[in-house]
Amino acid sequence: MDLSRNSINSLHSETFTYNIRLVSLYLRYNNITDIHPSTFQNNIKLYYVDISGNKIISLHPDLFDSSVAIERIRLEENRIEDIDPSTFYNNRRLNYLNLSGNKIISIEQETFDQNRELQWLYLNRNSISDISRSTFRNNSRLCHLDNSRNEITLINPDT
Secondary structure, eight states: OBOOSSOOOEEOTTTTTTOTTOOEEEOOSSOOOEEOTTTTTTOTTOOEEEOOSSOOOBOOTTTTTTOTTOOEEEOOSSOOOBOOTTTTTTOTTOOEEEOTTSOOOOOOTTTTTTOTTOOEEEOOSSOOOEEOTTTTTTOTTOOEEEOOSSOOOEEOTTO
16 A cells, blocks of 8 residues: 555554555655554554655554564654664564664664564664664674664674
């Protein structure tokens, strides 16, 4: 389903309730500021979500909880300031995550612990100043990590 380049402001809990076969969702370049935590609750087949280019400031930790099949999430070019460590906990198939161009200051070390399939991670163009030595300890498949254009001042030897 492609709803890109509209004037959508928020996504309510029942927005996609009856789209149980939904596998891909494009919501890029709207005016989305708020997404209800149960918006994707019935979309268990959803594997691709693009919510880039909106005005999202925060993600509820339960937002992608029911999206166990999700493999690709694009959240670049929003205003996200913080990522709760449990936000992607149930997304064990996640292999691509783009969080570039937000306002993220730090990433907690357990944020990607359960994302063992993660191969592509974009954290560039944020305000990240420090990366904990164990942040990517469970991401042995990670082959592309972009941390460019942040405010990193120190890289731990074991990172």
